[in-house]
Amino acid sequence: MAKTTGKLELRALTKEFGNGSEKVVAVKELSLTINPGEFVTLLGPSGCGKTTALRMVAGFETPTSGQVLLDGEDLSALTPDRRPMGMVFQSYALFPHMTVFDNVAYGLKVKKFSTAQIKKEVGEILDSMNLAHLTNRAPNQLSGGQQQRVALARAMVVRPKVLLFDEPLSNLDAKLRAQMRIEIRSIQRRLGITSIFVTHDQDEAMSLSDRIVVMRNAVVEQSGTPEEIYRRPSSVFVADFIGRSNFLSVNEVKKGGSGKVSVEASGVRLKVNAHPKALKSAHPHLLVRPESVSVKKSSASSKSRKANEGIVKNVVFYGNHVEYSIDTPNQTIAAVVSDPVYDEIVPVGAVAKIDFDESRAWLLPSDSAVIASEE
Amino acid sequence: MALKRSGTKYDIFTKIALVLVVAIVFFLIILPLLNILIYSTQPTGSAIITNAFSDEVIRQILWNTMKLGLTVAFLGTLLGFIMAYTQARVEFRGKKVLHIINLVPIISPPFAFATAVIVLFGRSGIITRGVFDWRPTLYGYTGLVLVLTLSFFPIAYMNLLGMLRSLDPALDEAGSSLGASKWRIFRTVTLPLLIPGFAGSFLLLFIESIADLANPLIIGGNYTVLASRAYMAINGDYDIPMAAGYSFLLLLPALLVFLVQRYWAQRKSVVSVTGKPSGRPTVVTSPIARFFLLSVTFLLTSLIVMVYATVVLGAFVKIIGVENSFTLEHFRYLLGGFANAAVKATTFLALIATPLAGIFGMLIAWLVIRKVRRGSEALDFLGMLGIAVPGTVIGIGYAITYNDPVKIGGVTVFPQVAGGAAIFGGAIAIVMVYIIRSSPAGQRSGISLLQQIDPSIEEASASLGASGGRTFRLVTLPLISGAFLSGLMYAFAHSMTTLSPIIFLVTPDISILTQKILAEADQGRYGNVFALCCMLIVLIMVIGGLINLLVRRFQVSTDRPLVTGR
Numbered sequence: 048m049a050k051t052t053g054k055l056e057l058r059a060l061t062k063e064f065g066n067g068s069e070k071v072v073a074v075k076e077l078s079l080t081i082n083p084g085e086f087v088t089l090l091g092p093s094g095c096g097k098t099t100a101l102r103m104v105a106g107f108e109t110p111t112s113g114q115v116l117l118d119g120e121d122l123s124a125l126t127p128d129r130r131p132m133g134m135v136f137q138s139y140a141l142f143p144h145m146t147v148f149d150n151v152a153y154g155l156k157v158k159k160f161s162t163a164q165i166k167k168e169v170g171e172i173l174d175s176m177n178l179a180h181l182t183n184r185a186p187n188q189l190s191g192g193q194q195q196r197v198a199l200a201r202a203m204v205v206r207p208k209v210l211l212f213d214e215p216l217s218n219l220d221a222k223l224r225a226q227m228r229i230e231i232r233s234i235q236r237r238l239g240i241t242s243i244f245v246t247h248d249q250d251e252a253m254s255l256s257d258r259i260v261v262m263r264n265a266v267v268e269q270s271g272t273p274e275e276i277y278r279r280p281s282s283v284f285v286a287d288f289i290g291r292s293n294f295l296s297v298n299e300v301k302k303g304g305s306g307k308v309s310v311e312a313s314g315v316r317l318k319v320n321a322h323p324k325a326l327k328s329a330h331p332h333l334l335v336r337p338e339s340v341s342v343k344k345s346s347a348s349s350k351s352r353k354a355n356e357g358i359v360k361n362v363v364f365y366g367n368h369v370e371y372s373i374d375t376p377n378q379t380i381a382a383v384v385s386d387p388v389y390d391e392i393v394p395v396g397a398v399a400k401i402d403f404d405e406s407r408a409w410l411l412p413s414d415s416a417v418i419a420s421e422e
Numbered sequence: 423m424a425l426k427r428s429g430t431k432y433d434i435f436t437k438i439a440l441v442l443v444v445a446i447v448f449f450l451i452i453l454p455l456l457n458i459l460i461y462s463t464q465p466t467g468s469a470i471i472t473n474a475f476s477d478e479v480i481r482q483i484l485w486n487t488m489k490l491g492l493t494v495a496f497l498g499t500l501l502g503f504i505m506a507y508t509q510a511r512v513e514f515r516g517k518k519v520l521h522i523i524n525l526v527p528i529i530s531p532p533f534a535f536a537t538a539v540i541v542l543f544g545r546s547g548i549i550t551r552g553v554f555d556w557r558p559t560l561y562g563y564t565g566l567v568l569v570l571t572l573s574f575f576p577i578a579y580m581n582l583l584g585m586l587r588s589l590d591p592a593l594d595e596a597g598s599s600l601g602a603s604k605w606r607i608f609r610t611v612t613l614p615l616l617i618p619g620f621a622g623s624f625l626l627l628f629i630e631s632i633a634d635l636a637n638p639l640i641i642g643g644n645y646t647v648l649a650s651r652a653y654m655a656i657n658g659d660y661d662i663p664m665a666a667g668y669s670f671l672l673l674l675p676a677l678l679v680f681l682v683q684r685y686w687a688q689r690k691s692v693v694s695v696t697g698k699p700s701g702r703p704t705v706v707t708s709p710i711a712r713f714f715l716l717s718v719t720f721l722l723t724s725l726i727v728m729v730y731a732t733v734v735l736g737a738f739v740k741i742i743g744v745e746n747s748f749t750l751e752h753f754r755y756l757l758g759g760f761a762n763a764a765v766k767a768t769t770f771l772a773l774i775a776t777p778l779a780g781i782f783g784m785l786i787a788w789l790v791i792r793k794v795r796r797g798s799e800a801l802d803f804l805g806m807l808g809i810a811v812p813g814t815v816i817g818i819g820y821a822i823t824y825n826d827p828v829k830i831g832g833v834t835v836f837p838q839v840a841g842g843a844a845i846f847g848g849a850i851a852i853v854m855v856y857i858i859r860s861s862p863a864g865q866r867s868g869i870s871l872l873q874q875i876d877p878s879i880e881e882a883s884a885s886l887g888a889s890g891g892r893t894f895r896l897v898t899l900p901l902i903s904g905a906f907l908s909g910l911m912y913a914f915a916h917s918m919t920t921l922s923p924i925i926f927l928v929t930p931d932i933s934i935l936t937q938k939i940l941a942e943a944d945q946g947r948y949g950n951v952f953a954l955c956c957m958l959i960v961l962i963m964v965i966g967g968l969i970n971l972l973v974r975r976f977q978v979s980t981d982r983p984l985v986t987g988r
Contacts, residue, residue, distance in 0.1 A: 158887055
């Protein structure tokens with residue numbers, strides 16, 4: 048069910064901490080429009096400003112400049128308790144002196160719901176999240192995953208227009224994290240609540256989001272769908288932050304027709320897709336994900352090998368895939384071969400021939416070129 | 423991420439609380455201090471200050487005060503450390519009992535030690551004369567050092583015991599796995615880590631002993647210190663500016679040392695408080711070390727036990743050590759009219775002050791940790807002033823300030839609350855003193871507890887739509903109720919036993935138990951002194967216990983590690 052309310056706009060949101068020489072810019076002119084029901088993830092390394100941005104939306108931080116608008120209404124003057132938003136905290140922040148029921152009922156009591164209505168609403172949401180049997184437990188009697196679900200129920204029961212998640216899965220173990228990802232996404236879809244999710248975990252961002260906003264040093268590096276971010280990153284930083292990457296240095300960059308660019312990498316000529324700024328960049332890099340590299344045994348000796356042949360330095364067999372790292376004359380290449388054929392894994396020390404899938408490669412401008420062209 | 427989430431604007435509740443706190447602090451402590459400063463500029467006052475080092479008499483008083491402070495601080499810290507180390511690292515029977523005995527002096531009435539020590543070890547002491555036929559002179563420096571060390575060493579004991587227990591046992595284990603002997607580990611690991619604790623305890627004991635008034639009055643003899651001299655200026659010379667001058671001389675080092683203690687010694691602490699101890703602390707096994715530690719412990723503990731035995735026995739016999747026949751005449755005399763009014767008034771006023779002091783301390787703690795951005799340290803310091811400023815100085819400041827209505831430009835901004843002509847016979851000033859003297863303890867425990875509670879718990883409440891006041895009431899207060907309780911207990915016990923500021927504020931209409939004890943001790947009627955001390959201790963235990971029960975009913979269990987993020 049698609050909602051028509053819950054459109055969130057961040058306009059040139061800026062936050063500076065400290066004064067004078069100690070001044071730190073945590074978020075710099077962040078502008079973002081989030082459509083009703085959209086799930087947007089702010090992704091970036093720690094210290095990139097993503098949490099500060101979220102806290103400005105929630106109202107816990109006052110922006111140095113810029114605005115937050117919800118359905119066209121400026122929220123700047125509203126304290127957190129006046130904003131129709133729910134927040135899920137990294138530490139869950141359940142009230143330790145209240146039962147699960149009281150925790151979830153808290154927001155409804157504040158909104159002066161009748162006792163009967165509170166009972167009904169809380170009961171329904173606890174039911175829907177498989178928490179009904181824990182109604183009268185204290186938070187410290189719950190497991191991490193259960194605490195997480197209570198925190199989610201507590202934030203959602205008040206029907207906020209926007210849900211804010213501050214790294215809510217980082218305290219869970221890997222298996223539970225994967226399970227909670229699915230749970231959060233399905234509930235969010237069902238209720239159609241506009242959501243902002245802050246994380247430094249790329250898997251979380253990829254699996255949850257309609258759109259990922261990658262942040263670095265207080266500014267947005269790139270904003271796009273998970274597929275765009277993965278396949279069409281705008282910078283080496285983004286490509287490196289999301290997933291694993293090989294960056295090949297390239298020669299003889301030419302326009303190759305039908306929007307493609309022809310480059311020479313590791314002695315092979317490839318026709319690849321390119322970022323618009325890549326052609327202008329002095330040292331473009333070719334992004335090839337490890338899974339786009341194919342590896343075959345080669346009969347060449349280590350001395351007679353060509354530019355696209357290398358010596359296998361390391362092999363790790365995972366069952367469903369093999370990870371190689373291969374020394375070529377130019378650089379070390381990482382390769383992932385999924386579903387390897389029995390007895391065809393190239394052993395350490397042997398020479399392997401590597402091929403790049405040109406349809407999945409992406410030519411990137413070097414980072415300095417990006418910064419220069421923006422100025 | 424910092425504990426204080428510093429981005430939001432102050433909500434209305436915070437603003438009101440802030441204004442209220444500042445106003446209360448102003449009238450309860452700042453204004454009296456300002457008046458001390460103003461009065462000390464008048465001729466007889468400024469003469470004291472300007473001649474502090476040239477006038478031989480004043481210089482002697484200054485030196486007496488410093489010498490006493492330094493000796494007691496040194497001995498108290500040393501004893502406190504030995505007791506704490508024994509408690510933490512030596513295995514023996516009766517450890518828990520020992521711990522409690524070591525803490526008792528903290529809540530004991532001000533005269534119990536001085537009088538009991540005179541009875542035991544004085545010129546005609548039960549032990550000195552009775553056992554050894556020795557007639558030492560206790561009055562003066564020796565007696566003061568003995569009594570003050572016994573009274574104040576528990577502060578160092580608690581301080582250092584806490585630090586010793588929070589030392590990670592893995593540090594000792596690391597030392598011994600690197601081949602160091604236990605003695606070497608003690609010298610090179612344990613002691614260096616405790617240095618901030620030693621410094622902190624030393625400074626605290628110094629402040630306590632230079633500020634003390636009760637003991638110099640009873641056992642000081644001709645050994646005059648600043649506190650007793652300021653008292654004499656009021657009660658002997660009837661010279662308020664002179665009292666203000668001596669108060670100023672006392673206030674200066676007290677505040678200075680307090681600042682050093684708070685903002686230097688505490689910062690230096692390198693002891694990391696980790697959640698779970700990763701092993702068992704090493705136990706002292708060397709026979710020589712054990713013998714030494716246990717002997718000191720045994721001696722000191724028996725001394726404390728003897729003092730209290732003297733107090734209790736002395737209350738029920740005619741003249742302890744002289745005429746040891748059982749009698750209830752002390753109690754009969756006290757309850758027959760002499761102390762009835764004082765018992766009622768003291769208890770009543772302490773009961774009024776207790777919840778106010780508790781809430782006030784919590785409110786400051788909450789503002790300091792959660793709300794105030796710039797100047798939170800200043801606010802913290804303002805809240806602590808009540809304990810940093812010697813009681814004598816507060817008392818004199820109150821007497822100066824509140825014996826008349828406070829007027830600004832001819833308009834009364836605060837009524838006369840002290841002195842016999844004041845409303846309620848001066849009771850309000852006494853309650854005010856109780857509050858400002860005992861709220862700092864609640865403030866401290868509130869601050870340390872709030873620092874452990876994840877701020878996002880309060881943010882969660884705000885994001886669910888609760889206002890600042892509602893969040894404080896529904897979430898913050900229940901979570902810090904443990905600290906609130908201990909703040910209440912301390913406030914009550916401290917109010918009941920405080921003397922030095924009260925002495926300047928009692929009126930014919932309002933008499934206070936501690937001041938009655940002083941009067942009886944002055945007259946040498948030790949039987950009455952002991953009986954009064956017993957009554958005071960029983961009152962504290964019974965009413966303190968009731969407060970405990972009452973608050974515990976409304977308390978929630980927070981005795982688990984709260985999840986803290988980041």
